[in-house]
Amino acid sequence: MTVRSRLDKKMDEYALKLTTSMDFDENIFYYDILVDYAHVIMLEKRGIIDRDSARKIVLALKKIESEGFSSLSREYEDVHEAIEARVIELAGENGKKMHTARSRNDEVATCLRLFARDRLTEIMAEILEIRSVLLKKSKMHLNDVMPGFTHLQYAQPTKLSHHLLAYHDMISRDFERFLEVFRRTNLSPLGSAAFSGTSFPVDRFLTSRLLGFDGIVENSMDAVATRDFLVECIFACTSLMLSFSRICEEIILWSSEFGFVNLPDEFASSSSIMPQKKNPDTAEIIRAKAGKMIGNLTAALTIYKALPFAYNRDFQEMNRLLFETLDETLISARVMTGLFEKIEFRTDVLKAKSSKGFSLATDIANLLVMKGVPFRDAHRIVGELAKLEKDEIGAEELADVFEKFGLSLEIAPEELDMFARPENAVEMKRSEGGTSEDNITSMIAKRLEKLKKDEEILIQIKSSIENSLNDLVGEVESFENEES
Incomplete structure (x- = not known):
């Protein structure tokens, strides 16, 4: 049952249902195991627990990892307690040493950062794919003329390549936001204990290094009390989803009366009653999810706005917002990549309508x-x-x-x-960033170069994390080898 050291009575059934996070803690199950490994290895290396105790705990954690989240009891407040209870079942008295020099406060903060870190890098990778597709399409449609709009009215002729580059640049700025958020997220709170640190001689830099963090959140109170990284993650996702939503709005319009695009079958649906329909459902759902992300951001900010230092259980309600927002943004990004890869632009229609409404x-x-x-x-x-x-x-x-x-x-x-004539008018726009062929060709080249640099940055980030986690796995395997 839930740890209730100074309390004589069991928690009320509905109070437990209200406060438990087990319904969404599967999101951090794997990360909690990683944190436990790193913490126990550190405790042993610092002489805080003996090698035999550490080995029994690590082997118990390996078994729990292989059994998976579904094997854990739902009687506990959270995944951290459930894992610790199972470790004690498997390792006996030695298992009770695992939580030495640690609080759930620094533990959950670390797990959340690990979860967010992985999702951020996945989303960044997908953003790079979208940018690559948009640049490829821009080159493909370099001189295809189309109508441009202001107030959703025909305004001036432009080029499809120029329009797609505007999409690219908007999403490229989102990539920069994710990169900055990642750098502030990838710092370790572990070792801060409840909020004031610990009297045990822990090595926070060791656990940080084993878990692939770039450093630590130094002030122990700040480390457990801050959730600004979580708010920033949700904001970055909301910004990206707003970018997607604006693009999806145009795709929805363009697939309808405008007739500018042919939607790929893989990203459309048919009507349940009207057999002729080809509906832009995926674009509509992404447009709707952008609205939900705004709601999640508002909810996170509202929960966070007046919380006193250090830890408050209110944080738990922010966690589910983080999980949902990052996961749904990742799925949306993957859909956007596939949609743009397969969408067909009706260049004949675009050209025919480029002078509509006296746009010249x-x-x-x-x-x-x-x-x-x-x-x-x-x-x-x-x-x-x-x-x-x-x-x-x-x-x-x-x-x-x-x-x-x-x-x-x-x-x-x-x-x-x-x-x-539209095809002549667009070539006359030779001011920096305009629609002339030379301008667009130059812009594509610069953006391809920037894309390559961003890809290299992400490769370095992923490689650094992978190398650190491989070291952690090596430490874990050393205990397994002792048993054999």
């Missing part, structure tokens, strides 16, 4: 300015042309408006052609 009005106004007409006057003149409600304007319409305004401008047909 600004370009014609610019032409007039280059002929000496003040921009505000040019704006009024072209506004008159817009009243004709034509998608494209020719020399005859232009001459009529000039006459109305008393202008005697000579514009050659080839000049008008340069500004009044």
Whole structure:
């Protein structure tokens, strides 16, 4: 049963149901075992417990690890107590030494950081995949013209490659956020005990190194009291999901009346009654989940906002928010990668609609300015042309408006052609970051180079963690070899 050293009576049945975290602690079962291994190895190396006791505890933990979370009793408040009770069952009196110089406060904080660390690196890897796909698609559609929008109205012609690069850059910033969050998350609280440290001669740097952390959260109270890393994890996920949601909104629109894309069958569904339908369900679900992530972030902030130092059980309610948010963001990222890998853009439709709504009005106004007409006057003149409600304007319409305004401008047909055709207008946008082919080619090249550097950073992060955990496994195996 739950440890209740100074309490004579059992916990009320409903009070236990209210306070237990066993319904979601499976998320950190594996990480709790890792923390136990590192802690026991450290205790033995520092002479706090003897080698034989450490060996019996480690072997018990190995058995629990192989049995899995489902074998643990649900009578306990949390996975930490359940594992410790099972260790005592298997290792006898020696098992009671496992929790020496440790509190559940630093234990759970460490487990949460390990869980978050792994999910963050998985999500970062998926973000890199999405970026790679977007850059590949940008190269594929380098000069495919499409309509651009403001206020969801046809505004100016652009290029599909330029639009996809905007997606890429938004998601690239999300990668940077995850990287920063990872660096603040990958620090060890273990060894801080309840909050004031311990009188035992523990080696916090050893356990940190064995668990693959980059260092420790030095102040022992801060180590157990802070959950800002958890809030940041949820925020980074929410930011990424907002990026996904905006993209999904466009995919939903583009697959409908706009007719800009063909949805891949693998990421669509059919109607239960209307056989002709191909619904963008995955994009809609991701759009909805973004809303839920905002709710999770709000909930985490609200729980956290007024908690006194050091540990409070309120933290437990934040844990489930972390687990759900990271897991659902990872799944959403994987879906987004697959969706963009297989989606087909209807370039013929994009081109045909690129001049819709007189989207070349600004370009014609610019032409007039280059002929000496003040921009505000040019704006009024072209506004008159817009009243004709034509998608494209020719020399005859232009001459009529000039006459109305008393202008005697000579514009050659080839000049008008340069500004009044979408494929020419986009090439005229040579300002930094604009839609000309040279600009876009340069942007793709720079982003491919940045992608490669980010991939190398993530490889180094994963390699460092893997090497540390291999050392931990080696230490564990040394106890197993002694038995044999």
